[in-house]
Amino acid sequence: MTNNNRPKLVPRLTAVTLGVHDIRRSIAFYEALGFARKAKETGEAIAFYDTGASLLALFPWDQLADDAKLPDQPRPQAFRGTTMGWNCSSPEEVDAVLAFAVSCGATLIKPAHKTEYGGYSGYFADPDGHAxxxxxxxxxEVGDDRRVHLAD
Incomplete structure:
Protein backbone atom coordinates (compact mmCIF):
# COMPACT_ATOMS: atom_id res chain seq x y z
CA MET A 1 0.00 0.00 0.00
CA THR A 2 1.44 3.38 -0.98
CA ASN A 3 0.74 6.74 0.52
CA ASN A 4 -0.02 9.26 -2.24
CA ASN A 5 0.21 12.13 0.24
CA ARG A 6 3.82 11.31 0.97
CA PRO A 7 6.39 13.67 -0.58
CA LYS A 8 8.76 12.23 -3.16
CA LEU A 9 12.10 11.91 -1.40
CA VAL A 10 15.36 11.65 -3.30
CA PRO A 11 18.04 9.79 -1.35
CA ARG A 12 21.40 11.52 -1.31
CA LEU A 13 24.54 11.73 0.76
CA THR A 14 25.09 15.37 1.63
CA ALA A 15 27.74 15.18 4.35
CA VAL A 16 30.23 12.91 6.07
CA THR A 17 31.16 13.96 9.61
CA LEU A 18 34.34 12.58 11.13
CA GLY A 19 34.88 12.50 14.87
CA VAL A 20 38.39 13.79 15.59
CA HIS A 21 40.53 13.85 18.73
CA ASP A 22 42.39 17.11 18.03
CA ILE A 23 40.31 19.38 15.81
CA ARG A 24 43.12 21.91 15.35
CA ARG A 25 45.44 19.17 14.03
CA SER A 26 42.69 17.76 11.80
CA ILE A 27 41.82 21.18 10.37
CA ALA A 28 45.48 21.70 9.49
CA PHE A 29 45.68 18.24 7.89
CA TYR A 30 42.60 18.60 5.67
CA GLU A 31 43.59 22.12 4.66
CA ALA A 32 47.06 20.80 3.76
CA LEU A 33 45.37 18.19 1.56
CA GLY A 34 43.73 21.09 -0.27
CA PHE A 35 40.13 20.84 0.88
CA ALA A 36 38.46 24.27 0.85
CA ARG A 37 37.18 25.14 4.31
CA LYS A 38 33.81 26.89 4.40
CA ALA A 39 31.85 28.62 7.18
CA LYS A 40 35.06 29.45 9.06
CA GLU A 41 33.08 31.44 11.61
CA THR A 42 32.49 28.12 13.38
CA GLY A 43 36.11 28.36 14.58
CA GLU A 44 37.20 25.11 16.18
CA ALA A 45 33.69 23.99 17.15
CA ILE A 46 33.23 22.24 13.79
CA ALA A 47 34.94 22.51 10.41
CA PHE A 48 33.20 22.16 7.04
CA TYR A 49 34.91 21.40 3.73
CA ASP A 50 33.48 21.57 0.23
CA THR A 51 34.15 18.29 -1.56
CA GLY A 52 32.23 19.00 -4.75
CA ALA A 53 28.82 17.42 -4.31
CA SER A 54 28.81 16.94 -0.54
CA LEU A 55 30.44 18.20 2.63
CA LEU A 56 33.16 16.78 4.81
CA ALA A 57 32.81 17.90 8.42
CA LEU A 58 35.20 17.54 11.35
CA PHE A 59 33.71 17.53 14.85
CA PRO A 60 35.29 16.71 18.22
CA TRP A 61 34.93 12.95 18.79
CA ASP A 62 33.32 13.13 22.23
CA GLN A 63 30.86 15.84 21.17
CA LEU A 64 29.85 13.89 18.06
CA ALA A 65 29.23 10.79 20.16
CA ASP A 66 27.16 12.84 22.61
CA ASP A 67 25.18 14.46 19.79
CA ALA A 68 24.34 11.01 18.36
CA LYS A 69 23.66 9.62 21.86
CA LEU A 70 26.32 6.93 21.38
CA PRO A 71 29.05 5.90 23.83
CA ASP A 72 32.36 7.75 23.45
CA GLN A 73 34.36 4.77 24.70
CA PRO A 74 35.94 2.48 23.79
CA ARG A 75 37.37 4.26 20.77
CA PRO A 76 38.10 1.83 17.96
CA GLN A 77 41.69 0.94 17.22
CA ALA A 78 40.77 -1.42 14.39
CA PHE A 79 38.95 -1.12 11.08
CA ARG A 80 35.76 0.89 11.49
CA GLY A 81 33.86 -0.56 8.53
CA THR A 82 34.00 2.69 6.57
CA THR A 83 36.43 4.30 4.15
CA MET A 84 36.35 7.55 2.24
CA GLY A 85 37.28 7.47 -1.41
CA TRP A 86 39.52 9.66 -3.53
CA ASN A 87 38.95 8.53 -7.11
CA CYS A 88 41.71 9.29 -9.59
CA SER A 89 42.04 9.23 -13.36
CA SER A 90 45.32 7.27 -13.58
CA PRO A 91 47.66 5.04 -11.57
CA GLU A 92 50.19 7.88 -11.59
CA GLU A 93 47.63 10.15 -9.92
CA VAL A 94 46.99 7.48 -7.26
CA ASP A 95 50.73 7.37 -6.50
CA ALA A 96 50.91 11.17 -6.38
CA VAL A 97 47.90 11.49 -4.06
CA LEU A 98 49.26 8.87 -1.65
CA ALA A 99 52.68 10.56 -1.52
CA PHE A 100 51.04 13.96 -1.07
CA ALA A 101 48.76 12.74 1.73
CA VAL A 102 51.74 11.22 3.58
CA SER A 103 53.65 14.52 3.18
CA CYS A 104 50.66 16.26 4.83
CA GLY A 105 50.78 13.94 7.87
CA ALA A 106 48.78 10.89 6.75
CA THR A 107 49.89 7.35 7.51
CA LEU A 108 50.27 5.00 4.55
CA ILE A 109 48.13 1.96 5.35
CA LYS A 110 48.56 0.02 2.12
CA PRO A 111 50.84 0.96 -0.79
CA ALA A 112 49.27 1.32 -4.21
CA HIS A 113 48.93 -1.91 -6.16
CA LYS A 114 47.04 -3.44 -9.08
CA THR A 115 43.69 -4.80 -7.94
CA GLU A 116 41.98 -8.04 -8.94
CA TYR A 117 39.18 -6.02 -10.60
CA GLY A 118 41.58 -4.23 -12.97
CA GLY A 119 42.07 -1.07 -10.98
CA TYR A 120 44.89 0.46 -8.99
CA SER A 121 44.48 1.35 -5.32
CA GLY A 122 46.20 2.25 -2.07
CA TYR A 123 45.12 3.45 1.38
CA PHE A 124 46.12 6.18 3.79
CA ALA A 125 44.79 7.16 7.23
CA ASP A 126 44.22 10.69 8.48
CA PRO A 127 45.60 11.71 11.91
CA ASP A 128 42.61 10.05 13.64
CA GLY A 129 42.89 6.78 11.72
CA HIS A 130 40.02 7.44 9.29
CA ALA A 131 40.87 5.40 6.19
CA GLU A 141 35.44 8.08 -14.68
CA VAL A 142 36.86 11.19 -13.07
CA GLY A 143 35.83 14.08 -15.30
CA ASP A 144 37.56 17.36 -16.01
CA ASP A 145 35.36 18.77 -13.23
CA ARG A 146 37.11 16.26 -10.85
CA ARG A 147 33.75 14.70 -10.05
CA VAL A 148 33.04 10.98 -10.33
CA HIS A 149 30.86 9.91 -13.23
CA LEU A 150 29.32 6.45 -13.40
CA ALA A 151 27.75 4.76 -16.41
CA ASP A 152 24.03 4.02 -16.09
Missing part, protein backbone atom coordinates in the same frame (compact mmCIF):
# COMPACT_ATOMS: atom_id res chain seq x y z
CA UNK A 132 40.94 6.81 2.67
CA UNK A 133 40.97 4.60 -0.45
CA UNK A 134 42.84 6.29 -3.30
CA UNK A 135 41.81 4.48 -6.46
CA UNK A 136 41.44 4.38 -10.20
CA UNK A 137 38.77 1.82 -11.12
CA UNK A 138 37.33 0.55 -14.38
CA UNK A 139 33.87 1.98 -15.08
CA UNK A 140 34.38 4.99 -12.80
Missing amino acids: WDVVVAPGI
Whole structure:
Protein backbone atom coordinates (compact mmCIF):
# COMPACT_ATOMS: atom_id res chain seq x y z
CA MET A 1 0.00 0.00 0.00
CA THR A 2 1.44 3.38 -0.98
CA ASN A 3 0.74 6.74 0.52
CA ASN A 4 -0.02 9.26 -2.24
CA ASN A 5 0.21 12.13 0.24
CA ARG A 6 3.82 11.31 0.97
CA PRO A 7 6.39 13.67 -0.58
CA LYS A 8 8.76 12.23 -3.16
CA LEU A 9 12.10 11.91 -1.40
CA VAL A 10 15.36 11.65 -3.30
CA PRO A 11 18.04 9.79 -1.35
CA ARG A 12 21.40 11.52 -1.31
CA LEU A 13 24.54 11.73 0.76
CA THR A 14 25.09 15.37 1.63
CA ALA A 15 27.74 15.18 4.35
CA VAL A 16 30.23 12.91 6.07
CA THR A 17 31.16 13.96 9.61
CA LEU A 18 34.34 12.58 11.13
CA GLY A 19 34.88 12.50 14.87
CA VAL A 20 38.39 13.79 15.59
CA HIS A 21 40.53 13.85 18.73
CA ASP A 22 42.39 17.11 18.03
CA ILE A 23 40.31 19.38 15.81
CA ARG A 24 43.12 21.91 15.35
CA ARG A 25 45.44 19.17 14.03
CA SER A 26 42.69 17.76 11.80
CA ILE A 27 41.82 21.18 10.37
CA ALA A 28 45.48 21.70 9.49
CA PHE A 29 45.68 18.24 7.89
CA TYR A 30 42.60 18.60 5.67
CA GLU A 31 43.59 22.12 4.66
CA ALA A 32 47.06 20.80 3.76
CA LEU A 33 45.37 18.19 1.56
CA GLY A 34 43.73 21.09 -0.27
CA PHE A 35 40.13 20.84 0.88
CA ALA A 36 38.46 24.27 0.85
CA ARG A 37 37.18 25.14 4.31
CA LYS A 38 33.81 26.89 4.40
CA ALA A 39 31.85 28.62 7.18
CA LYS A 40 35.06 29.45 9.06
CA GLU A 41 33.08 31.44 11.61
CA THR A 42 32.49 28.12 13.38
CA GLY A 43 36.11 28.36 14.58
CA GLU A 44 37.20 25.11 16.18
CA ALA A 45 33.69 23.99 17.15
CA ILE A 46 33.23 22.24 13.79
CA ALA A 47 34.94 22.51 10.41
CA PHE A 48 33.20 22.16 7.04
CA TYR A 49 34.91 21.40 3.73
CA ASP A 50 33.48 21.57 0.23
CA THR A 51 34.15 18.29 -1.56
CA GLY A 52 32.23 19.00 -4.75
CA ALA A 53 28.82 17.42 -4.31
CA SER A 54 28.81 16.94 -0.54
CA LEU A 55 30.44 18.20 2.63
CA LEU A 56 33.16 16.78 4.81
CA ALA A 57 32.81 17.90 8.42
CA LEU A 58 35.20 17.54 11.35
CA PHE A 59 33.71 17.53 14.85
CA PRO A 60 35.29 16.71 18.22
CA TRP A 61 34.93 12.95 18.79
CA ASP A 62 33.32 13.13 22.23
CA GLN A 63 30.86 15.84 21.17
CA LEU A 64 29.85 13.89 18.06
CA ALA A 65 29.23 10.79 20.16
CA ASP A 66 27.16 12.84 22.61
CA ASP A 67 25.18 14.46 19.79
CA ALA A 68 24.34 11.01 18.36
CA LYS A 69 23.66 9.62 21.86
CA LEU A 70 26.32 6.93 21.38
CA PRO A 71 29.05 5.90 23.83
CA ASP A 72 32.36 7.75 23.45
CA GLN A 73 34.36 4.77 24.70
CA PRO A 74 35.94 2.48 23.79
CA ARG A 75 37.37 4.26 20.77
CA PRO A 76 38.10 1.83 17.96
CA GLN A 77 41.69 0.94 17.22
CA ALA A 78 40.77 -1.42 14.39
CA PHE A 79 38.95 -1.12 11.08
CA ARG A 80 35.76 0.89 11.49
CA GLY A 81 33.86 -0.56 8.53
CA THR A 82 34.00 2.69 6.57
CA THR A 83 36.43 4.30 4.15
CA MET A 84 36.35 7.55 2.24
CA GLY A 85 37.28 7.47 -1.41
CA TRP A 86 39.52 9.66 -3.53
CA ASN A 87 38.95 8.53 -7.11
CA CYS A 88 41.71 9.29 -9.59
CA SER A 89 42.04 9.23 -13.36
CA SER A 90 45.32 7.27 -13.58
CA PRO A 91 47.66 5.04 -11.57
CA GLU A 92 50.19 7.88 -11.59
CA GLU A 93 47.63 10.15 -9.92
CA VAL A 94 46.99 7.48 -7.26
CA ASP A 95 50.73 7.37 -6.50
CA ALA A 96 50.91 11.17 -6.38
CA VAL A 97 47.90 11.49 -4.06
CA LEU A 98 49.26 8.87 -1.65
CA ALA A 99 52.68 10.56 -1.52
CA PHE A 100 51.04 13.96 -1.07
CA ALA A 101 48.76 12.74 1.73
CA VAL A 102 51.74 11.22 3.58
CA SER A 103 53.65 14.52 3.18
CA CYS A 104 50.66 16.26 4.83
CA GLY A 105 50.78 13.94 7.87
CA ALA A 106 48.78 10.89 6.75
CA THR A 107 49.89 7.35 7.51
CA LEU A 108 50.27 5.00 4.55
CA ILE A 109 48.13 1.96 5.35
CA LYS A 110 48.56 0.02 2.12
CA PRO A 111 50.84 0.96 -0.79
CA ALA A 112 49.27 1.32 -4.21
CA HIS A 113 48.93 -1.91 -6.16
CA LYS A 114 47.04 -3.44 -9.08
CA THR A 115 43.69 -4.80 -7.94
CA GLU A 116 41.98 -8.04 -8.94
CA TYR A 117 39.18 -6.02 -10.60
CA GLY A 118 41.58 -4.23 -12.97
CA GLY A 119 42.07 -1.07 -10.98
CA TYR A 120 44.89 0.46 -8.99
CA SER A 121 44.48 1.35 -5.32
CA GLY A 122 46.20 2.25 -2.07
CA TYR A 123 45.12 3.45 1.38
CA PHE A 124 46.12 6.18 3.79
CA ALA A 125 44.79 7.16 7.23
CA ASP A 126 44.22 10.69 8.48
CA PRO A 127 45.60 11.71 11.91
CA ASP A 128 42.61 10.05 13.64
CA GLY A 129 42.89 6.78 11.72
CA HIS A 130 40.02 7.44 9.29
CA ALA A 131 40.87 5.40 6.19
CA TRP A 132 40.94 6.81 2.67
CA ASP A 133 40.97 4.60 -0.45
CA VAL A 134 42.84 6.29 -3.30
CA VAL A 135 41.81 4.48 -6.46
CA VAL A 136 41.44 4.38 -10.20
CA ALA A 137 38.77 1.82 -11.12
CA PRO A 138 37.33 0.55 -14.38
CA GLY A 139 33.87 1.98 -15.08
CA ILE A 140 34.38 4.99 -12.80
CA GLU A 141 35.44 8.08 -14.68
CA VAL A 142 36.86 11.19 -13.07
CA GLY A 143 35.83 14.08 -15.30
CA ASP A 144 37.56 17.36 -16.01
CA ASP A 145 35.36 18.77 -13.23
CA ARG A 146 37.11 16.26 -10.85
CA ARG A 147 33.75 14.70 -10.05
CA VAL A 148 33.04 10.98 -10.33
CA HIS A 149 30.86 9.91 -13.23
CA LEU A 150 29.32 6.45 -13.40
CA ALA A 151 27.75 4.76 -16.41
CA ASP A 152 24.03 4.02 -16.09
